Amino acid sequence: MNHTLFIGIDVAKLSNHVYALNLNRDRLLSVNIPNTQDGANLIETHILKLLDKYHLSKVIVILESTGVYSGHVATYLSASKFLSVFEIRVYLINPKISKNYRKSFADMDKTDPKDAYILADIARVGRCDELTPFKGAQRLALERLTRHRLHIAEKLSNEKVYALNNVFLKFSNFETIFSNNFGSTAVDLLLEYKTIDDIIDSSLEDLADFVAKSSKNRFDNSLDIAAKIQKAARDSYRLDKVSYDPINTALASSINVIKCYEHEMKDIDKAILRQVAGFNHNHYQILTSIPGIGKVYAAGILAEIADMSQFDSNDALAKFAGITWRKNQSGKFTADETYMTKTGNKYLRYFLIQAANMARIHMPEYRDFYQKKYDEVTTHQHKRALALTARKLIRLIYGLLSTNRLYK
Incomplete structure (x- = not known):
């Protein structure tokens, strides 16, 4: 890590603010650059100069996933043949991660340089180690x-x-x-x-x-x-x-x-x-081997998961999708109703729930499980039963993808 350059890029429609740190949190660069092709070239040039000047051998870049605005620069840097020599890893993170991390800094102003600094520091402390690096143009x-x-x-x-x-x-x-x-x-x-x-x-x-x-x-x-x-x-x-x-x-x-x-x-x-042809073909075949998960839903799940190695358990995958439930407890009281968090990846959640709806039609085990959960309550029966069925499906998907096995 002491040979790594940490880059945070605060992305906007017209410009990107680039902030660079080393492991000691020394500021190596803070500059605003247009969000254009020439601007991306300039960011690449700045990074190469810093790597050479400070004799660093690796680079980690973090951007917030801000719709389409972060896609171009993330794709450019992750595909750079010059930066690939330095084992560059580019991460697009959920803005909630940086928002929560900012809370650890008391009374910090919210400006573009500070936002970029927060992203660089997230890389410095290793908060991105559990995430999957940006896969570039094909996944995009x-x-x-x-x-x-x-x-x-x-x-x-x-x-x-x-x-x-x-x-x-x-x-x-x-x-x-x-x-x-x-x-x-x-x-x-x-x-x-x-x-x-x-x-x-x-x-x-x-x-x-x-x-x-x-x-x-x-x-x-x-x-x-x-x-x-x-x-x-x-x-x-x-x-x-x-x-x-x-x-x-x-x-x-x-x-x-x-x-x-x-x-x-x-x-x-x-x-x-x-588009999905040739994109992680083994995992695509595994997903489509599950009864009810068609080719389109498999592609949607695969596009959002990208790399199963970032999840150390099916719980981590469920949390990433936002298919988890918060406990509501105080003293001896435990609420009967709990609400799904929905704080994860809404696109993955959609495709998993749609896949679960098809799985319950094609798989007796999932049909029986859905019906059991449906009969347990008198309100929100379908939504509740389907969400719980999706959570069950996550366990199956994680088990198959993490061990590289087809469904039997």
Whole structure:
């Protein structure tokens, strides 16, 4: 460690403040540099000069993971052929780590140089030893795709919830008809029939023909579905006729947006599968060997974990994902309800929970575990049971990846 240069870079959109320390906490450099390609070249030059001037043989660089702004400089430094000679390690850390570490310094001002100093000192005291170094361009590319997929998934979910509000106003019993409220037949029904009375006044045979045509004869008995639709229509609330046109316009718009998001999701999934090829292939095969974990979810998990060696236990992996629960205890009192921390990597947490939801469908052990946890409480049953199932899945994932074994 006494031959190591410790660099902290406080990243902003327009500039990066670079602070360099040695093991004795001597300030070797404090400079503000533009966040540009030329600026990255200059940072590289400064680091090489310091390594030569002070006869240092290693360099550790720490940046906060601040969205896209830290990606370019982290990629440039980690891939530098000149710095690779000095065993450079670049770390992107959660801002909460530096925020908590700052608390150990009493009355310190919050400025760019001080922020960069905090990051450099985190490297100096070895707080990054448990983390995985930044993997460079390939991981960044995969991470951007998998994280964008979550972005699209959230937009899609929000739009569906919003659309269902208008669906309820137009056709209050609509959700009792189809298992998928946004399947092709369900959507065609909402768009084709402008009012509830249009459905009620339609003959059962015409409605059955509509269902058969829209579903391309996927239903075994279109006449039964048509009867179910008419019953739901009769049991629904009626609106004044003047209300239907605005609601239909809003619904049509939402359905177009939903279709657009679904199309984009398919394209993103294809891009993820292209990008993940060759990225830690062994771990990718291990993850996809677990029943229910498809290729896209495996890619999302892999993009966030990066290197399993940074975790010394499945508890550490669970903590990294934020799938842990804080105790609520005082004296002899212990609260029945505890809340998931959610302070870890939200992207990893999303992919693990989605994978757990699929695992419970494909694996009897996980289905039974989910059901057991579901039956234990009367509130938040699905969310609680799914989160606990994800925690169980973490133990399996850690065991397989840390020993490099396929699921059997």
